[in-house]
Amino acid sequence: MNWIDKLMNKIPKQTKYAGTLSGRTPVFGSYITDVYASDTVKQAIGCIAAEMSKLNPIHEREYEGDVLAVNGTIQKMLNNPNEFMTTADFIEKMTWNLFIEYNSFAVPVYSVWKGNDGTEKRSYKAIYPVKPMLTTFVEDASGTLYAEFTFSNGFKTVFPYEDIIHLRYQFSKDDFMGGNESGQPDNEAILKTLKINDSMMEGILKAMKSSFVTNGVVKYGGFIGKESTEKNVKEFEAQLQNSESGILGLDAKSDFTQIKRDIKLVDPETVKFIDEKISRNYGVSQPILSGDYTKQQYEAFYQKTLEPLILKFSQEFKKKLFTQGERDHGNQIYFYQKDTILMSVTESLETVRLLGDSGALFENEKRKMLGLKPLPELEGVRKQSLNYVDVDIARDYQLNAQKKDEKQQEGEENGGEE
Numbered sequence: 001m002n003w004i005d006k007l008m009n010k011i012p013k014q015t016k017y018a019g020t021l022s023g024r025t026p027v028f029g030s031y032i033t034d035v036y037a038s039d040t041v042k043q044a045i046g047c048i049a050a051e052m053s054k055l056n057p058i059h060e061r062e063y064e065g066d067v068l069a070v071n072g073t074i075q076k077m078l079n080n081p082n083e084f085m086t087t088a089d090f091i092e093k094m095t096w097n098l099f100i101e102y103n104s105f106a107v108p109v110y111s112v113w114k115g116n117d118g119t120e121k122r123s124y125k126a127i128y129p130v131k132p133m134l135t136t137f138v139e140d141a142s143g144t145l146y147a148e149f150t151f152s153n154g155f156k157t158v159f160p161y162e163d164i165i166h167l168r169y170q171f172s173k174d175d176f177m178g179g180n181e182s183g184q185p186d187n188e189a190i191l192k193t194l195k196i197n198d199s200m201m202e203g204i205l206k207a208m209k210s211s212f213v214t215n216g217v218v219k220y221g222g223f224i225g226k227e228s229t230e231k232n233v234k235e236f237e238a239q240l241q242n243s244e245s246g247i248l249g250l251d252a253k254s255d256f257t258q259i260k261r262d263i264k265l266v267d268p269e270t271v272k273f274i275d276e277k278i279s280r281n282y283g284v285s286q287p288i289l290s291g292d293y294t295k296q297q298y299e300a301f302y303q304k305t306l307e308p309l310i311l312k313f314s315q316e317f318k319k320k321l322f323t324q325g326e327r328d329h330g331n332q333i334y335f336y337q338k339d340t341i342l343m344s345v346t347e348s349l350e351t352v353r354l355l356g357d358s359g360a361l362f363e364n365e366k367r368k369m370l371g372l373k374p375l376p377e378l379e380g381v382r383k384q385s386l387n388y389v390d391v392d393i394a395r396d397y398q399l400n401a402q403k404k405d406e407k408q409q410e411g412e413e414n415g416g417e418e
Contacts, residue, residue: 045096049092055091056336058334059331061331073122077125103167103169104165105131106130111123133150134150136150144160145160145162147166165320314333348369356385357387358385363378364378
């Protein structure tokens with residue numbers, strides 16, 4: 001069975017175009033521009049996608065102020081999205097689609113049944129990133145919104161919009177799609193910079209080619225014919241090739257004039273400015289691109305570029321994978337950064353100390369955070385410092401101590417009166 005056959009295909013019998021605030025017809029095509037022919041653009045997006053692929057999506061539930069991990073069908077799907085992709089592959093694909101198309105779609109596959117309380121239950125099987133060539137938003141008589149996808153091979157299918165993951169980049173002008181008012185990638189500004197960069201590269205190429213043309217002129221002191229000219233040129237070339245010292249001998253009848261070349265290439269600062277202008281459009285600095293960044297530079301990259309994307313992923317997956325009731329009960333998806341990527345060795349040690357002393361870490365978790373392999377004898381072992389005590393116990397202890405002090409003080413006062 002083809003994987004697309006597994007996707008739910010609930011096509012309503014009667015539909016109309018979904019209403020929009022702008023009054024535009026909600027039909028959106030997919031058009032790839034030449035902006036991604038730029039190596040700088042590819043490097044910037046590739047850098048973001050590579051960092052995003054390190055994320056670890058977790059199904060968790062908030063309960064009475066605590067957060068508990070839930071190992072259900074959703075978590076199993078997140079750990080193994082589909083038969084073609086790992087979790088890292090899936091996130092990377094979604095990120096690339098987001099920056100190329102300004103919209104990124106994924107369709108989960110699930111089975112449905114009724115629980116004992118009569119509510120709908122879902123068992124998730126897989127989730128597939130999809131890249132439709134045409135997206136149309138329609139609604140049925142009840143007002144339910146659907147997304148109709150048309151793919152490059154002509155295949156067409158419809159999904160309830162509340163079931164599909166839809167990430168949007170630069171979601172501003174259109175009611176449904178990211179990008180410009182037509183739901184297309186808004187590359188007009190970056191294309192102007194890329195044209196300047198392309199012209200600059202063409203100029204450098206031409207300047208380099210010009211350095212391989214005529215370098216000098218030999219002037220003979222008399223009139224010579226065509227045959228003699230050709231003969232003299234060959235003799236001159238032979239002298240050039242055979243002169244090991246670099247000194248060329250000429251007779252008194254000839255004179256060599258060198259053509260001085262002053263090739264002006266683009267200065268490094270200009271090239272750096274253009275590259276930074278392109279990469280800055282995607283929130284990626286040159287140190288991040290080269291991998292030669294400081295902790296502070298990576299933190300700035302994380303806060304400016306990665307963190308907004310992580311929130312988009314987390315909130316969209318939470319909204320589409322859970323019903324309103326499940327969300328009200330604290331179910332959520334969060335894309336965590338693996339390990340302590342932003343921490344120095346000193347900060348990692350301090351984190352291990354603080355969390356370890358409070359009993360929040362298993363012993364093997366501590367070793368992993370410090371780059372050490374887990375040990376079998378420490379499996380399931382968790383320790384904590386006796387310097388810490390449960391909040392409720394501490395409160396009871398303080399209240400009892402306060403009452404004891406009050407009784408002692410009352411006794412002393414009564415004894416003094418007698």
